[in-house]
Amino acid sequence: MERYRILPHTADGKFQAFGKTLGEAFGNAALAMSSLMFDWTEVEPRARHFIHVRGTDREQLLVKFLGEIVYLLDTKKFLLGKVDGLRIRPEFEGFSLEAVLAGETLSDRHELHGGVKAVTYHELKIEECDGFTVQVVVDM
Amino acid sequence: MDLRKIGDNIWEIAKQGEMRVPALIYSSARLLEDIRRDMTLTQARNVACLPGIERMSYVMPDAHQGYGFPIGGVAAFDLDGGIISPGGVGYDINCGVRLLKTDYTETDVAAKRKELLAEIFKEVPAGVGKGGVTKLSRSVLKEILVKGAEWAVENGYGRKEDLERTEEHGRMEDAATDGISDRAMERGIPQLGTLGSGNHFLEIQKVHEIYDDAAARAFGIRAPGQVLVMVHCGSRGLGHQVATDYIESMASAFGVKGLPDRELVHAPFKSAEGQRYYRSMCAAVNYAFANRQMIAHWVRDVFARVLGSAKGIDQIYDVCHNVAKVETHDVDGRPKRLVVHRKGATRSFGPGRPEVTECYRSAGQPVIIPGSMGTASFVLAGTPEAESLSWSSTAHGAGRVMSRHEAMRRFRGEKIRDDLARRGIELRSTSWKGVAEEAAEAYKDVDEVVRVSHEVGLGRLVAKVVPVGVMKG
Numbered sequence: 001m002e003r004y005r006i007l008p009h010t011a012d013g014k015f016q017a018f019g020k021t022l023g024e025a026f027g028n029a030a031l032a033m034s035s036l037m038f039d040w041t042e043v044e045p046r047a048r049h050f051i052h053v054r055g056t057d058r059e060q061l062l063v064k065f066l067g068e069i070v071y072l073l074d075t076k077k078f079l080l081g082k083v084d085g086l087r088i089r090p091e092f093e094g095f096s097l098e099a100v101l102a103g104e105t106l107s108d109r110h111e112l113h114g115g116v117k118a119v120t121y122h123e124l125k126i127e128e129c130d131g132f133t134v135q136v137v138v139d140m
Numbered sequence: 141m142d143l144r145k146i147g148d149n150i151w152e153i154a155k156q157g158e159m160r161v162p163a164l165i166y167s168s169a170r171l172l173e174d175i176r177r178d179m180t181l182t183q184a185r186n187v188a189c190l191p192g193i194e195r196m197s198y199v200m201p202d203a204h205q206g207y208g209f210p211i212g213g214v215a216a217f218d219l220d221g222g223i224i225s226p227g228g229v230g231y232d233i234n235c236g237v238r239l240l241k242t243d244y245t246e247t248d249v250a251a252k253r254k255e256l257l258a259e260i261f262k263e264v265p266a267g268v269g270k271g272g273v274t275k276l277s278r279s280v281l282k283e284i285l286v287k288g289a290e291w292a293v294e295n296g297y298g299r300k301e302d303l304e305r306t307e308e309h310g311r312m313e314d315a316a317t318d319g320i321s322d323r324a325m326e327r328g329i330p331q332l333g334t335l336g337s338g339n340h341f342l343e344i345q346k347v348h349e350i351y352d353d354a355a356a357r358a359f360g361i362r363a364p365g366q367v368l369v370m371v372h373c374g375s376r377g378l379g380h381q382v383a384t385d386y387i388e389s390m391a392s393a394f395g396v397k398g399l400p401d402r403e404l405v406h407a408p409f410k411s412a413e414g415q416r417y418y419r420s421m422c423a424a425v426n427y428a429f430a431n432r433q434m435i436a437h438w439v440r441d442v443f444a445r446v447l448g449s450a451k452g453i454d455q456i457y458d459v460c461h462n463v464a465k466v467e468t469h470d471v472d473g474r475p476k477r478l479v480v481h482r483k484g485a486t487r488s489f490g491p492g493r494p495e496v497t498e499c500y501r502s503a504g505q506p507v508i509i510p511g512s513m514g515t516a517s518f519v520l521a522g523t524p525e526a527e528s529l530s531w532s533s534t535a536h537g538a539g540r541v542m543s544r545h546e547a548m549r550r551f552r553g554e555k556i557r558d559d560l561a562r563r564g565i566e567l568r569s570t571s572w573k574g575v576a577e578e579a580a581e582a583y584k585d586v587d588e589v590v591r592v593s594h595e596v597g598l599g600r601l602v603a604k605v606v607p608v609g610v611m612k613g
Contacts, residue, residue, distance in 0.1 A: 007545075009543050010540050014543075113572075113573030114571075115336065117377075121387070121401070139207065
């Protein structure tokens with residue numbers, strides 16, 4: 001199954017990510033977003049960051065989850081290579097997500113060809129039809 | 141969409157449905173073809189529906205689709221009944237341009253051009269994930285957020301007179317740090333004094349042509365061949381996080397139901413949430429002013445080291461093109477204070493505006509419009525007509541027409557470098573893929589953008605400058 005597809009967008013980055021479950025689609029969205037900045041297949045899982053985010057709806061949960069990756073790159077120079085143990089759970093008001101992000105610290109070995117400034121709600125879609133498709137536009 | 145031509149290079153979307161005011165597009169027929177291809181016009185119409193909007197929802201000639209508001213959108217809102225929206229400012233708060241003039245000519249730097257660029261490349265951190273050279277404490281960062289470029293000058297980065305030649309004198313007085321999240325601070329600390337990536341760049345340029353001698357002279361632009369330096373960057377991760385935070389918090393406070401786009405989320409300007417965003421945005425603006433102030437200082441250092449002197453390297457001006465500001469404008473013949481959102485648009489105050497520093501008061505405010513990588517950039521002057529045309533605003537750059545992905549597929553960074561080299565333009569970058577993404581072909585024709593601006597009267601053409609050395613983040 002195709003993990004994600006990069007879509008044309010004039011100014012920024014747009015992609016769709018797919019998964020049998022919502023969690024899998026979210027994980028693939030994280031890799032899709034990373035692919036706009038660097039080649040995540042070259043990143044080895046040397047460092048791990050446990051993350052936990054909450055969202056009032058699935059859209060906000062996705063924006064916040066991807067926001068974690070932007071934040072870790074900006075503040076810890078962390079490059080994502082793999083998403084482990086991603087779990088989405090319904091909560092009293094909305095959803096929560098837990099995952100372990102595996103990757104390594106930016107070094108001369110990597111080429112960063114773009115930076116994601118922010119994850120947006122613009123044209124954000126979460127669709128369920130024979131699995132899940134999520135669509136995201138990020139500001140670059 | 142129903143678009144009516146109402147003048148040369150002026151098009152209108154009449155008030156319809158929930159629109160409170162019409163939308164007005166300043167564009168040539170050619171630029172309009174690009175504008176019509178994406179969601180720009182729908183977004184301009186959405187902006188026209190927001191509470192408290194005055195007069196028009198304006199679209200500048202370089203407009204393209206943004207989030208919520210279009211890039212190249214200008215809208216002003218009543219302070220009492222109106223709103224403020226992070227989507228009307230953009231993620232890169234105070235993304236802007238600084239232009240320095242030198243007393244050097246093209247011939248003076250010809251032999252040292254490579255070295256100059258190499259040294260600047262070493263001195264100014266650029267690219268994604270490149271930290272600044274200054275290790276900041278949180279308390280110093282807070283001081284920077286309050287004082288902006290003033291902090292930089294007080295700490296040895298540049299000269300006092302640079303401040304007068306910066307929009308807002310390099311400091312938004314309304315800034316406050318209590319609404320800035322820890323996350324925004326954390327993203328801001330390692331990135332102060334860095335160029336960043338994407339369309340941000342630093343160029344060594346030369347004057348190519350002067351259109352308006354008097355204004356050029358006032359700005360310190362003397363003759364073709366004179367060397368200038370342009371810096372294009374913004375508030376880095378700190379500003380992006382402030383925008384992200386307030387898009388979330390305004391959605392929680394006021395909801396997003398009924399909004400055609402969640403990024404149009406807004407708060408009444410005078411509400412607690414609206415004020416918290418406004419003051420935090422001002423702080424991010426200040427961060428960007430300090431950022432460009434430091435970078436300009438390092439540029440002077442390099443010129444001094446390589447060419448022997450930084451004498452005569454004076455700042456022409458520094459403009460923000462992603463900002464919301466409280467300004468006084470003429471509404472139905474009376475002065476009124478409004479919160480003017482300029483998202484991908486440059487302020488263009490005409491002669492006589494008190495906000496413009498004394499030395500430019502007869503020429504009008506310098507407006508700096510950067511082109512795409514390797515193409516021309518322009519210096520314009522603000523006009524008196526812009527007041528009634530666009531709340532004293534004009535375009536901010538070339539504006540993309542091709543996606544980054546498509547550009548990366550079509551072009552190769554190394555080839556672009558070689559092509560530029562053949563035209564006598566040196567290029568340094570942290571990423572060749574990044575260079576491909578910024579290929580000139582991926583952008584609108586900036587010459588056409590400034591021509592429309594000049595003909596309509598949004599900004600008057602003063603000079604055309606072309607690059608001799610490009611450093612891309």
